Amino acid sequence: MPSLSEMLRKALSKFTSASSVDKRVVEELIRDLQRALLMADVNVELVKKLSDNIRERAFLERAPPGISRKDHVLKVVYEELVKLLGEGPARIEIKKKPYVIMMVGIQGTGKTTSIAKIANYLKKMGYRVGVVCADTYRPGAYEQLKQLLNGRDITVFYLEDVDAVKIAREGVKYFESNGFDVILIDTAGRHKSQEALMEEMRMLQEGIRPDEVMLIIDATIGQMAGAHAKAFHQVAPVGSIVLTKMDTSARGGGALSAVAETGAKIKFIGTGEKLDDVELFNPKGYVGRLLGLGDIEGLLERIRIAEIEVSEEKAREFLRGEFTLEDFVKQLREVRKMGPLSKLLSKLPIPSMPELPSDALREAEEKIEKWSAIIQSMTVEERSDPSILNASRVRRIARGAGVSEKDVKDLIRQYKLMKKLMKAAKRAPQRLFPKLYKSG
Template identity: 50%
Template sequence: MLSLLSSSLNQAVQKLLGRTVTDVTLREYLRDIQRALIKADVDVNLVLNLTESIKKSAFNPPPGVTRKDHILYLTYKELVKLLGEKPVHPTLKRDSTVFLLVGIQGSGKTTTVAKLANFYKNKNYKVGVVCADTYRPAAYEQLKQLLKNIDIPVWWEKGKSSIELASSGVKKLKEEGFNIILIDTAGRHRDESTLMSEMKLIHNSVNPDNTILVVDGTIGQEARRQAEAFHQQAPLGYIIVTKLDGAARGGGAISAVAATGAPIIFIGTGEALGDLEEFDPTRFVSRLLGYGDLKSLVERVSRIEESVSEEKIRAMMQGRLTLEDLVTQMESLTKLGPLSSILSMLPGGFKVRQSIDTEEIENKVRKWKAILNSMTPKERSEPSIINSSRVRRIARGAGVEERDVRDLLKNYYRMRSLIKRIRGRRDFRKLLRGMSGT
């Protein structure tokens, strides 16, 4: 997430930590911070105000605090202030809460509706979606496709206007006892007066509890102008910033939106339904500066429904590791989200992320799963029978190269060998005894 900005800020921090703090080094540090933020499309005036605030107090640390630590604290505090300071959560009613989602074309609004539906379903709310987009023929089908595997209904009727769809859909879902009702609307641009007026009519017809603007993180400072234009038509309660997994200008988008006063409640960090995070400025800045965000990582882990039983762990650690075990565990890791995103949540994770090719690892896991599906049950349980002819057949069935099959087998035997080596250790034997209750 915002890897370029995070890397630039961290380089500035590491450079400061390796030197004595003087007027010269402070000036260089602040210049590095300015370059990093401006490159991320943060407004120049906001950047200058931020670095000026750091400069004013840099040489006046409280008793017992070093200058370096004080400067880092000031940097952290000013960045948090720039991004909104405190996390905000949408207000939910006891019976039903209606969310109206609006945004420009291509902002990822429809996908965000699905992510938000998934988020509230995981919190045990009864969630329903209304498709009020009559301009994009595939909108209804896209929503159905996104939500079909998590059993969330999408309401839509052919021949109705967007205003009729929104009002009728909300009424229907309320009657059926849905707690959370999300309305997806057509994408529009701030210069399209007809569509903007229609959005106002939709807002007035359903009187939503929360109006949310979905903003594309790649548009940088333009996000502020978009937010202000939408706010003129329908009062915005909250904002969601999307596509931050690959947005070089995402810092600019977030800071620009924060400057409007409308709180950011979620950020989109990937393509999967689970890649929607509640926005907490303090945790966000911690990750930008390389201090990690273990809380977000724990939250992602807790959302994974599949878990490995204690019996399975014990069997694996006693040497009864199968190919399926290896691939299942690697696949569980990828369910946390993009590996680069996971690493950014760990303290110092940016260093690890820069030293490995996370995309290559994720591609390898996808290949391994296809290879596993191409094997017979006997091959999966007894890899030792896989000879050259079997390797060729498995590779053809999986659509991969023969070397990919051999790579999986090599890693499997390597893992088994590692487990065998540590089985004799005293602390390991103690762990197994603890698991068996003896």
């Protein structure tokens, strides 16, 4: 059976190779995505909602100028999948003291390794972390933990006993009475049978009532992840997920099923066998990898810039006012918030401004920081009337701002240029700039 990632990629490459994008092609893409997600056991309701959102946005949203409908649809698909995983990077929150986290997962998924990684991570954040080894099945489980955490000043609790619930209880009691902030409980993955394992998890859940059950999913196990998540979730409601082995070639699509099955968020990913090989989960990176959209960041950036709407009103505001040197830099800052300066000016109905070369605009954008510093080292008098600047003043200002004299002169030149542009726009005959006069 092809993996979720393979199916999603196939759907997208079929879509991108279509000669044109019409309703039929988008519907086909949606159908392919649905099939992929349903095969991955993603909840039918979720798939329906995702399809509806994609359909609506693909047809109703206008692609920004310069962006093809195809790229726009890709972006919509990407964003809707990210939404499914919960927008921003998830964080671990230690909501009370002590905060008890129980790790569960099928054998070999990386529970013990992840516990050591997360314990170390939380320790670095300044928490007092204790680990309880409540795995009575895996030979050497305790030694494994101790070895992983060797020299990290993190206590590992263990009892020679066959009763996992008893060990967990005693461990929690021990750390609690010693004022620890976080308690992580390692549990068994191998057992007599799957039923016996689930029964033990149920007893642990009831016996210790952890504040958070963290499910460990192995990226290499594919779609089994959904079934595993479901089984654990029934006995110990899963609150968060760790996706391990993301350093392998596996895309970890199974995690999407686990998320859909439990409603829990992925909080960490494991990227290797060592203690520091752990990262906070980032939904955007994950979906990008899942879809194989190598340059998704590049595409999104292009779209972001294209989407910046510069209203005529804003552009006109820019041209109003007294426009001192200080205003100049202030306005440039404003403009930068709105988007590229050249884009703003292109909104203005000015057919040709030979005095203002386009690279001057780019230069202006790049130099805002420098120019602010220059203005800071000017006197009030100089700011309001730059024409008084002589060579010695320029030298003093340059030294004060830590820039070259040329930089100071450049600023003045740019300012004069801009002022000229504004005068031209203000004086322009109505016939030439009808839009400017229409409402103002």
